[in-house]
Amino acid sequence: MAEATTRKTRGPVLPVVLSANDLFVGEVVYLTEDGWTADPRRALVAHDEAAAARLEERGVAAARENRVVDPYFVPVTIDGDGVPQARHIREAIRQRGPTIHPDIGKQADFKAA
Amino acid sequence: MYRYDEFDARFVRERVAEFAGQVARRLDGSLTEDEFKPLRLKNGLYLQLHAYMLRIAVPYGTLSSRQLRQLAHIAETYDKGYGHFTTRQNLQFNWPKLKDVPEILGLLADVEMHCIQTSGNCIRNVTADQFAGVAADEVEDPRPTAELIRQWSSLHPEFGWLPRKFKVAVTGAEHDRAAIKVHDLGLKLKRHPDTGEIGYEVVVGGGLGRTPMIGKVIRDFLPRAELLAYLEAVMRVYNSEGRRDNKFKARVKILVHEIGAEEFVRRVEEEYAKLDGPTVNAPVEEVERIAAYFAPPAYEALPSVSILLDQARAAAPALDAFVRQNAFPHRQPGYVALTVSLKPVGGVPGDMTADEMRAFADIAERYSFDELRVTHAQNLVLPHVRQDEVPEVFAALKAAGLATANAGLVTDIIACPGLDYCALATARSIPIAQEIAREFSDEAEQRDIGPLQIKISGCINACGHHHVGHIGILGLEKNGRENYQITLGGDATENAALGERLGPGIDAEAVPGAIRAIVSTYLERRQHGEAFIETVRRAGLDPFKTAFAEVIREAAE
Ligand code: SF4
Numbered sequence: 158m159a160e161a162t163t164r165k166t167r168g169p170v171l172p173v174v175l176s177a178n179d180l181f182v183g184e185v186v187y188l189t190e191d192g193w194t195a196d197p198r199r200a201l202v203a204h205d206e207a208a209a210a211r212l213e214e215r216g217v218a219a220a221r222e223n224r225v226v227d228p229y230f231v232p233v234t235i236d237g238d239g240v241p242q243a244r245h246i247r248e249a250i251r252q253r254g255p256t257i258h259p260d261i262g263k264q265a266d267f268k269a270a
Numbered sequence: 271m272y273r274y275d276e277f278d279a280r281f282v283r284e285r286v287a288e289f290a291g292q293v294a295r296r297l298d299g300s301l302t303e304d305e306f307k308p309l310r311l312k313n314g315l316y317l318q319l320h321a322y323m324l325r326i327a328v329p330y331g332t333l334s335s336r337q338l339r340q341l342a343h344i345a346e347t348y349d350k351g352y353g354h355f356t357t358r359q360n361l362q363f364n365w366p367k368l369k370d371v372p373e374i375l376g377l378l379a380d381v382e383m384h385c386i387q388t389s390g391n392c393i394r395n396v397t398a399d400q401f402a403g404v405a406a407d408e409v410e411d412p413r414p415t416a417e418l419i420r421q422w423s424s425l426h427p428e429f430g431w432l433p434r435k436f437k438v439a440v441t442g443a444e445h446d447r448a449a450i451k452v453h454d455l456g457l458k459l460k461r462h463p464d465t466g467e468i469g470y471e472v473v474v475g476g477g478l479g480r481t482p483m484i485g486k487v488i489r490d491f492l493p494r495a496e497l498l499a500y501l502e503a504v505m506r507v508y509n510s511e512g513r514r515d516n517k518f519k520a521r522v523k524i525l526v527h528e529i530g531a532e533e534f535v536r537r538v539e540e541e542y543a544k545l546d547g548p549t550v551n552a553p554v555e556e557v558e559r560i561a562a563y564f565a566p567p568a569y570e571a572l573p574s575v576s577i578l579l580d581q582a583r584a585a586a587p588a589l590d591a592f593v594r595q596n597a598f599p600h601r602q603p604g605y606v607a608l609t610v611s612l613k614p615v616g617g618v619p620g621d622m623t624a625d626e627m628r629a630f631a632d633i634a635e636r637y638s639f640d641e642l643r644v645t646h647a648q649n650l651v652l653p654h655v656r657q658d659e660v661p662e663v664f665a666a667l668k669a670a671g672l673a674t675a676n677a678g679l680v681t682d683i684i685a686c687p688g689l690d691y692c693a694l695a696t697a698r699s700i701p702i703a704q705e706i707a708r709e710f711s712d713e714a715e716q717r718d719i720g721p722l723q724i725k726i727s728g729c730i731n732a733c734g735h736h737h738v739g740h741i742g743i744l745g746l747e748k749n750g751r752e753n754y755q756i757t758l759g760g761d762a763t764e765n766a767a768l769g770e771r772l773g774p775g776i777d778a779e780a781v782p783g784a785i786r787a788i789v790s791t792y793l794e795r796r797q798h799g800e801a802f803i804e805t806v807r808r809a810g811l812d813p814f815k816t817a818f819a820e821v822i823r824e825a826a827e
Contacts, residue, residue, distance in 0.1 A: 178317060178321070180296070180297070180303075180368065181297060181367065181368055181369045182321075182367045182368065182369070183317065183320075183321035183322035183365075183366070183367060183368055184320070184321060185320055185321075220303070222299070223296070223297075223299040223302075223303075226303050226317060227303070227317070245750065246689070246747075246750070246751070246752065247319070247689060247695070250319065250689055250690065250698075251319050251320060254320060255320070255690040255691060255700075256690055256698065256701060257618055257690055257700050257701055257704065258618075258690075261350055262320060
C-alpha cells in the first residue's frame, strides 16, 4: 500500500463541505460554523462559490496552525433529513467507515450518518 | 529464532526516541506536515482513508508468542481491537492515534519489534518462505540470509534514499512459496550441481504494480560468501541509474527492462569487479552467529507416522479435512507444520482480533515451540507441531475460531485493504473476497475444485498481487462506480506468469457469478488429476473467455 501524495480538487462541484484529518488523532473531521467536528452530519455546507472560498480559507489556516492535515472539498448532496452525503464512493466510505465493519467508524459513532 | 543483540536493541530504542521527538515537534507545530510526512513514513506511519495506519515489520514472517501477545495488547489498548496481516508478512493497525505512536513503538521495542523499513524508498523488510527451516524440499533455511540482508541494509549509508522502494524475498526451497520472481530482488538458495557447494540464484527486476514484470536471473550461482558484495553492486547500479525523474519508472524492473537483462548484468559485474569484496562481505563468524539463532528447536525423536493421529482422523472427518488441507510435511519425522487460515467464509482476509491473537499465541507456545509464522497469503503457520498433538491443536484452534480448513483453496483469497481503508484505492477488495467466499462456502465443493488462488487488489498498485493470481481481480473506477477486471493464468511460483485479461471490466455484483463460470469451465475441462492452473495452461484462455463473455451477455440482458 502506498500513500497519496496530494489530494486536490479543481473548482469544486457545489454544494461542498470541507474535510480533513485531525492531526493528533487522525480521525476524519469536517469544518463547521465554529471549528471542526468528527460528525459528518454537522458539516457546514457551502452552496455557492463565495461560501466555498470561506471554507477553504479557514481550512488552509487550520492546516497552517497544525490542527488538521490535508483539508479538501468534498462534493455532497443534501438528503431528505438535511444531512450532507458525499457524492463519490470514496468520500461516502470515508464519511461512514469501512463498509465491512458497520460496528466501526462514524457509521457506529453517529448512527444516522 | 533471531534475538536482537545489544546493538540492535539500542538502534531500535534510538529510533523510537528520535521519532518520539519528531512527533512532539509535529504536535507542537515546529514541523509542518510536508516536513513531517517523510519522517513518519520512515517509521511505517501512513495517513489513510479514515485514520493513521501503522505498519509493523515481521522480518521473514517469524514471530514468537510473546510478540503476538504484545500485538494483541496494542490492538486492544491503542487500536480498535484487531490488526491486519499483509501480503508482505507485515502487520498493520488501522486506527492508531499520532499522539500514541511513540508509546506503541516503545511497546514494540520491548518485544524486539519495530516499523523500520516498512515504508519509504529503502530496502524493505525482507520476506521469506513461511515454511523456512521446516520444509522437506528445502536446501537451507532462508532466514539467516534474510536477517543478514536486514542487518546490512538497515544502516547502509548509501541506500537510505533509493530511487524507489526495493523489495527482497528469499527462498531455500525448490518450490517457490515466497514469490521471488515478482520482487525487485529474489534469492534462491541452491546447491551447485557439480560441487554441492551452497550459493544463490539471483533474480532481479520482478514486480507487480502498474507495470508488472517477471524477474530475470542475473546470476545462476553466486557463492554464498559473496552475497553482500554482489548485492552491493546490484544496489549501486540501481541507485545511480534507476530513474529518479519519474516515480512510475523508478523501480529496478524498469531499469532492467529498459537496458535489457544482459546489459544490466554487464553493469553489475563491472561494478562488482571494482568492489573490494572482503571488506563488504560478512565475515564467516558473523554469518555463523546469525545462522545459530535459527537453529531448529529441540525436537523429540519420533516415528515418522503417528498412529494416534491416524486413528483420530479416521474417527473425525472435520479433523481429517483440516489435516488434509492445512498440514504441510515437516522435515523432522513425527512433526508437521499447520497453516492456520485467516480466511473464514465471510471474514476479512488477514484480519485477526486481539482475542484470536492471544488464543493463538497460547497455542503456539504450547504446541509449536513458541513460534509462529506469517505467510504472504495473509495466513499464519504453526511451524512445528507434533503429529500426535494435532487433534488437540485442532480442538484449540476450533475453539478460537481459527480452524478453517481451506489453505490454498478457492476461499483462501488474498485481498488488499482496498477502498475500505486505503487512501489510494479505486475500488473495494474485501467485500469482493467475502462474496466469492460465500459463493463457494460449501467445503466439499471447495475440496473438489482443489488448489486455486484468487488474488484481489483495490487499485493498480497491486498490493493484492492480482497479476499472479490464478484468477486475478483488479478493482478500478469507471464512471464513478467500482469496476472489476478479471485476469486468468497468473502464477507466483517458480513457474511465475502474469495473468491475462478475460474481457471488459464488470460490476461488483457480477464478480461471484463470473468466478463461478470460470470454475465451471475448469471443472468441465479438467483432465484426470489436473489442478486449475494446469488446465488453464493446457487449454488456454479461449474457453474461459467464452464463458466470461456469456456472463457479460447475460448481465446485459
Ligand atoms: S493495491 Fe491499491 S488499494 Fe490495495 S492496498 Fe495497495 S494501494 Fe491500496
